[in-house]
Amino acid sequence: PHTRSRDDLATFRLSDRTHDPAGIRRDAVLEIVEQIPARSSSDAPSIRTLTFPISIAIVRAEMLRAAPLARRRDRA
Secondary structure (H helix, E strand, O other), X not given: OOOOOOOOOOOOOOOOOOOOHHHOOOEEEEEEEEEEOOOOOXXXXXXXXXXXXXXXXXXOOOOOOOOOXXXXXXXX
């Protein structure tokens, strides 16, 4: 998604690794905690929690191999 321009904030991507993909939930709730500034300096700021139901899609990625150690040393 192209989120830099804020055109599409409905989709975002995270990467992770697991030994057991079956253990990953397909639905969850994303909670974002926001601190809201006080209206006056004598009041404390308030906290608000935004909640969003999310669905999780799992995609298998190809593992990238690291360059051999000798090649990495040559580049440095």
